[in-house]
Amino acid sequence: MATTHAQVPGEPTPTSMAFLETATAAVQNFSPIKSIHQHLCAFHFYSNDMTRQVEAHHFCAHQNEEMRQCLIYDSEAADAKLIGLEYLISEALFLKLPDSEKPLWHSHEYEVKSGVLFMPRVPGPIERQDLDKLCKTYGKTIHFWQVDRGDDLPLGIPQIMLALTRDGQLRPELARDVERRYGVSFEEEREKRAYMAGPNLGIHPLANGEGKGFKTELKEAGCMPVDSVPRVFV
Amino acid sequence: MQHAVPRGRLPKHPRTFPSTYLVLLPLNSSYLAVITRDTRRLDCIFEIRSKTQRRFEMASSDKTPTPNPASRPGDQPTPPGKPMTMGQHILDKGAEMMQSLKPVNQMSQHVCTFALYSHDMTRQIETHHYVTRLNQDFLQCAVYDSDDSHGRLIGVEYIVSDKIFESLPPDEQKLWHSHAYEIKAGLWVNPRIPEMIGQPELQNLAKTYGKFWCTWQVDRGDRLPLGAPALMMSPQPVNLGMVKPELLETRDAKYNISTDALKTSRVEIAEPEWINPQADYWKLHGKGFAVDVKQTEMKKITPFP
Numbered sequence: 001m002a003t004t005h006a007q008v009p010g011e012p013t014p015t016s017m018a019f020l021e022t023a024t025a026a027v028q029n030f031s032p033i034k035s036i037h038q039h040l041c042a043f044h045f046y047s048n049d050m051t052r053q054v055e056a057h058h059f060c061a062h063q064n065e066e067m068r069q070c071l072i073y074d075s076e077a078a079d080a081k082l083i084g085l086e087y088l089i090s091e092a093l094f095l096k097l098p099d100s101e102k103p104l105w106h107s108h109e110y111e112v113k114s115g116v117l118f119m120p121r122v123p124g125p126i127e128r129q130d131l132d133k134l135c136k137t138y139g140k141t142i143h144f145w146q147v148d149r150g151d152d153l154p155l156g157i158p159q160i161m162l163a164l165t166r167d168g169q170l171r172p173e174l175a176r177d178v179e180r181r182y183g184v185s186f187e188e189e190r191e192k193r194a195y196m197a198g199p200n201l202g203i204h205p206l207a208n209g210e211g212k213g214f215k216t217e218l219k220e221a222g223c224m225p226v227d228s229v230p231r232v233f234v
Numbered sequence: 235m236q237h238a239v240p241r242g243r244l245p246k247h248p249r250t251f252p253s254t255y256l257v258l259l260p261l262n263s264s265y266l267a268v269i270t271r272d273t274r275r276l277d278c279i280f281e282i283r284s285k286t287q288r289r290f291e292m293a294s295s296d297k298t299p300t301p302n303p304a305s306r307p308g309d310q311p312t313p314p315g316k317p318m319t320m321g322q323h324i325l326d327k328g329a330e331m332m333q334s335l336k337p338v339n340q341m342s343q344h345v346c347t348f349a350l351y352s353h354d355m356t357r358q359i360e361t362h363h364y365v366t367r368l369n370q371d372f373l374q375c376a377v378y379d380s381d382d383s384h385g386r387l388i389g390v391e392y393i394v395s396d397k398i399f400e401s402l403p404p405d406e407q408k409l410w411h412s413h414a415y416e417i418k419a420g421l422w423v424n425p426r427i428p429e430m431i432g433q434p435e436l437q438n439l440a441k442t443y444g445k446f447w448c449t450w451q452v453d454r455g456d457r458l459p460l461g462a463p464a465l466m467m468s469p470q471p472v473n474l475g476m477v478k479p480e481l482l483e484t485r486d487a488k489y490n491i492s493t494d495a496l497k498t499s500r501v502e503i504a505e506p507e508w509i510n511p512q513a514d515y516w517k518l519h520g521k522g523f524a525v526d527v528k529q530t531e532m533k534k535i536t537p538f539p
Contacts, residue, residue: 009398010371028344028426032378032385033364036338037330049533059338061387065322066315067458069387071376073337080337082366082374085387085449087459093315101460104527107539122329130325142449142463144390153372154392155406157525158447158463165539208539213532216462216525218409221353223467223474223522 005074006152008081035061038130039076041178042117043170044084044141044161048215053171054148054161055178056141058086066090074147076120083154084143084161091199094138094207102206103214105138106163109198115189116170120182124192135196138207139163157218165208313386313457340366343435344381346485347422348477349446352465352515352522355474359453360485363391371395373442379452381425389466391446399443399510407512409523410443411468414506420496421469421477425489429499441506443513444468462525470514 040058045051057080058070068088073080094105111117112135119127141161145154164170179185205211343365351357362385363375373393378385399410416422417440424432446466450459469477482493516522532538 008368008372009401010369010395013367013370028424029381030341030344030364031381031383032362032387033338033341033376035383036335037326039333039335047532048530050535050538051533057337059335062318062322062326063313063384063386064315065318067313071338071387076334076336078336078340079368081368082337082376082390085376085390087387087450089458090315093313093458096314097458098460119329119333121332121334123332126325126328130322130329133322140459142447144392144447153394153398153402154445155402157409158449160462160527166536168536169538171535203539209529209532211539213530213538214527215530216527219524219526220521221524223352223355223516223520 006147006150008152032061036071037061038119040070040117040119041076041182042111043164043174044143045164045169046215047160047162047209048213050162050169051171052148053174054083054143055174056084056086056161060088066093072141072143074145081145081147081154083145083147084141084158086139086141088134088137088139091136091138091201094199094204095201099206102204103208103210103212104160105140106161106208107165107198107203108134108137108139108163109203110165111163113190113193113196113198114164114167115184115186115193116164116175116178118182118184118189124189128193128196131193132196136199138199138204157216159216160214162208337366341376342367344425345375345422346381346425346489347416348469348481348485349448349466350469350475351448351451352467353524355467355516355522357453358478358481359388359448360481361388365393370438371398377446377448379450386450386452388450388452389446389448389463391444391466393439393442393444396441396443396506396510399513404512407443407510408515409465410445410513411466412470412506412509412513413442413444413468414440414509415471415475416469418497418500418503418505419469419471420493420500421482423489423491423493423496425491429496433500433503436500437503440503443510462527464525465523467514467516467522470517472517474516475514 036059038060040060042056042058043053044056045053057073057076059073060068060070062068066089070086070088071082072084072086074083094102097105108117112131143159143161145151146156146159175186341364345363345365347361347363349359349361359379362378362381364378365373365375367373371394375391375393376387377389377391379388399407413422417436447463448466449463450456451461451464469475486493511518
């Protein structure tokens with residue numbers, strides 16, 4: 001695989017522990033997880049560095065017709081690392097966001113129309129019905145684990161990610177690797193998806209970082225609201 | 235729970251797991267008995283739901299969300315947006331049948347506990363962690379604000395053993411929190427799991443550290459996930475780290491449990507010999523952390539966007 005898959009440090013899970021966990025999963029309430037119904041494969045890049053790109057496996061659930069929430073893993077294997085999450089919203093909801101928030105969200109039009117965003121193992125005609133809707137949505141992606149630089153643990157602070165917006169951005173070796181593993185052709189898909197349209201009002205100028213890069217920074221902060229009475233730390 | 239268990243009679247050749255003192259015995263396709271190996275005493279019965287039954291429940295639970303019966307401070311309406319159309323339901327079901335959702339199927343535990351915002355510890359939330367164990371020293375959790383089908387995905391927490399934690403640089407360690415207190419105090423629970431079944435896992439988890447980023451601040455009324463991710467801290471036995479009683483009462487009522495009773499039953503759980511002082515940073519330094527988003531030059535391959 002093109003992305004490095006460093007092994008997470010630690011001893012293998014003993015049988016006893018694994019077995020107990022299987023038993024608990026059978027009786028507890030997993031409703032939010034049972035709502036996850038879809039696997040999407042796409043690419044993200046770091047909002048300050050387009051050259052650092054990550055293959056992202058999204059496992060998505062609907063909150064309603066206009067909003068989805070996805071868990072992002074670095075692969076679709078059982079030992080995949082949970083590297084981030086993404087929220088997807090319709091154009092209508094995006095327009096309701098404060099202007100200061102809009103730049104943190106990216107458009108999906110290019111990813112869908114170019115074929116690089118796809119649903120593994122779902123036949124094209126079915127896949128395209130949902131992609132037609134996704135084409136008009138905006139997403140906010142946050143990664144916590146920088147697997148592309150070989151981290152075997154989730155170090156550092158969260159990174160807000162962006163999505164591809166034009167030809168020439170996606171690194172060819174990443175694209176070929178995914179095409180080969182899944183037996184898909186982005187070029188062929190692009191032709192079949194030519195009829196799809198992006199947001200009705202066009203891609204909002206404030207989306208996609210307003211066309212600029214950005215990054216997250218950690219700072220020390222008070223651990224109490226400014227107007228509260230200071231307490232003694234015992 | 236009503237069941238047909240032949241009392242006082244144990245079939246031969248139960249499945250055994252040598253390193254535990256419990257035996258799980260399938261009674262039929264729907265029930266599993268848990269028996270203490272030494273005394274051969276029946277502890278409890280689990281009802282197992284087949285995949286078909288679960289799918290049926292998924293179809294019926296996708297109704298217009300009802301208000302959460304356990305109203306809690308900061309309870310907000312579900313995100314804005316139209317209800318799911320039948321067409322979308324059909325698409326989803328169709329896709330689901332063809333895809334394997336392996337990473338998600340690895341989630342093996344539901345944990346209900348509490349967390350506090352690092353930059354404002356007066357803001358406390360009830361959290362629902364869905365936990366996957368990758369190995370004996372590492373777990374990853376998808377965190378939701380409730381355990382119903384419309385639970386909002388509010389963040390991710392990673393949990394590491396003390397061994398891994400000690401290998402981290404100090405600047406990394408200050409972002410993490412310890413779990414010993416919240417487990418011993420009965421704040422951390424596995425809903426619907428008898429304490430006895432859960433205890434071995436709790437022994438292990440009491441020595442771990444966690445790093446929890448919250449991406450949707452539902453408690454302040456955000457109807458959509460706004461802003462930068464927030465660092466979260468764990469409850470601690472020191473004024474600012476104490477969970478508000480009303481939050482506890484609401485949680486306990488919902489699951490019909492008593493945090494106090496759990497605290498008593500967990501007296502046996504060993505305290506870690508030492509908790510690294512870099513964790514729970516605010517306790518020694520009186521400060522938390524926050525994340526800013528700042529514009530910067532983007533390294534590019536093509537013009538953007």
